[in-house]
Amino acid sequence: MHSEERRNGMDGTGRRLIHLNTAGAGLMPQTVRAAMTACIEREAATGCYETEEFFDDVLQREVYQRLARVVGAPAEDVALFDSATRAWCAVVPRLGLGPSDTVWVTPYEYAGNLISLFALRDRTGCRIEVVPTLPGGDLDLDWMAANISDQVAFVSVTHIPSGCGIVNPVEEIGRILAPYRCFYAVDACQSIGQVPVDVARIGCQLLTGAGRKFLRGPRGTGFAYVAPELRQALATDFHDLHVAHVDSATGYRVTDTSARVLELAERTTAAVAGLNAALTLHESGTPFDHKELFQALRATVAGTPGVELIAPGEVQSGIVSFRHPGLPADRIRRALGEQGINVWKIVGNHTPLYMAQHGVDTAVRASVHYYNTLEEIDAFGRALREAVAAGARS
Numbered sequence: 001m002h003s004e005e006r007r008n009g010m011d012g013t014g015r016r017l018i019h020l021n022t023a024g025a026g027l028m029p030q031t032v033r034a035a036m037t038a039c040i041e042r043e044a045a046t047g048c049y050e051t052e053e054f055f056d057d058v059l060q061r062e063v064y065q066r067l068a069r070v071v072g073a074p075a076e077d078v079a080l081f082d083s084a085t086r087a088w089c090a091v092v093p094r095l096g097l098g099p100s101d102t103v104w105v106t107p108y109e110y111a112g113n114l115i116s117l118f119a120l121r122d123r124t125g126c127r128i129e130v131v132p133t134l135p136g137g138d139l140d141l142d143w144m145a146a147n148i149s150d151q152v153a154f155v156s157v158t159h160i161p162s163g164c165g166i167v168n169p170v171e172e173i174g175r176i177l178a179p180y181r182c183f184y185a186v187d188a189c190q191s192i193g194q195v196p197v198d199v200a201r202i203g204c205q206l207l208t209g210a211g212r213k214f215l216r217g218p219r220g221t222g223f224a225y226v227a228p229e230l231r232q233a234l235a236t237d238f239h240d241l242h243v244a245h246v247d248s249a250t251g252y253r254v255t256d257t258s259a260r261v262l263e264l265a266e267r268t269t270a271a272v273a274g275l276n277a278a279l280t281l282h283e284s285g286t287p288f289d290h291k292e293l294f295q296a297l298r299a300t301v302a303g304t305p306g307v308e309l310i311a312p313g314e315v316q317s318g319i320v321s322f323r324h325p326g327l328p329a330d331r332i333r334r335a336l337g338e339q340g341i342n343v344w345k346i347v348g349n350h351t352p353l354y355m356a357q358h359g360v361d362t363a364v365r366a367s368v369h370y371y372n373t374l375e376e377i378d379a380f381g382r383a384l385r386e387a388v389a390a391g392a393r394s
């Protein structure tokens with residue numbers, strides 16, 4: 001990887017920023033910023049529609065092909081949205097479920113996904129069941145294998161949740177579900193760009209994600225892989241004009257059978273071009289070799305006196321959440337921020353099933369990416385120990 005692409009930004013005082021909040025949004029590399037700027041400059045100089053026409057090949061073909069390669073899917077099965085939640089909501093509310101259907105979620109489900117599932121339950125009468133975990137927090141795969149049946153119509157698994165670093169075994173789960181009729185959905189918002197994600201290996205029919213996190217794309221980008229059999233099963237109530245023609249006074253015809261039927265036509269050209277640049281960088285060799293960083297971050301937090309790690313599960317990613325009984329998460333975040341270190345305060349009700357069960361209202365989340373270094377983690381460790389010691393003195 002080019003060193004310029006690995007480099008971190010500066011904070012407001014000209015100090016080198018230590019960005020440990022890629023789980024919120026990653027730092028956009030130079031190539032992404034350049035692609036976006038080129039679009040915006042061209043829009044100002046020549047017009048927005050004209051710019052869209054100029055970049056037609058990137059916007060209508062290349063970005064889909066790149067995304068498809070990154071997730072291991074055919075290009076006609078991917079669609080672009082302005083967030084991961086929008087991608088999820090383009091599919092899940094349209095599932096044709098009924099009172100005899102069961103939906104499985106895990107305790108790591110994202111709150112936004114749950115809201116649409118609760119609404120679906122209230123509308124259709126389907127039942128939602130939470131997959132149990134083993135004492136250490138791993139999903140109980142034996143329970144899944146023993147209880148799966150054709151009554152289960154939809155299974156949602158978050159690959160890596162928003163609130164803690166567990167990596168759920170999505171491929172193993174795919175093998176358990178494969179003989180059954182259920183549609184299998186994977187939320188890859190925190191995993192895409194961080195750990196390998198391949199829909200063919202996972203065996204899912206829906207995979208959603210955001211561009212702004214570990215892919216380092218712009219805000220306002222999201223995507224879905226939607227398998228043809230799932231698309232066919234959806235009750236699609238609207239088609240926008242990029243995929244439909246009103247060719248008489250009384251009717252219309254859908255002209256596209258790809259996953260793009262789920263998109264809306266209007267979008268931010270610069271964001272799509274920026275996502276394409278981020279995917280290009282990812283394809284040019286995102287190193288999934290930063291386990292040393294993952295471990296260093298976790299060991300640093302675990303070794304800080306008085307700090308409690310929130311780290312269920314055997315396999316962990318580069319997201320580490322923690323809290324301190326005497327120090328509010330906000331205060332820790334502010335103290336680190338004063339040292340030029342970005343972490344985030346998370347709220348339990350964004351991963352409500354797990355966090356509520358474990359009494360976590362708020363916590364601090366630190367997350368590393370390949371552009372972080374072991375030296376930065378050392379600096380974070382020193383700043384965290386100082387913040388905790390200062391908190392104990394006050």
Ligand SMILES: Cc1ncc(COP(=O)(O)O)c(C=O)c1O
Binds near residue numbers: 023187222
């Ligand atoms: C696991 C997970 N799923 C879904 C989302 C929603 O993504 P978006 O904000 O792009 O809708 C997030 C956001 O952080 C997330 O962490």
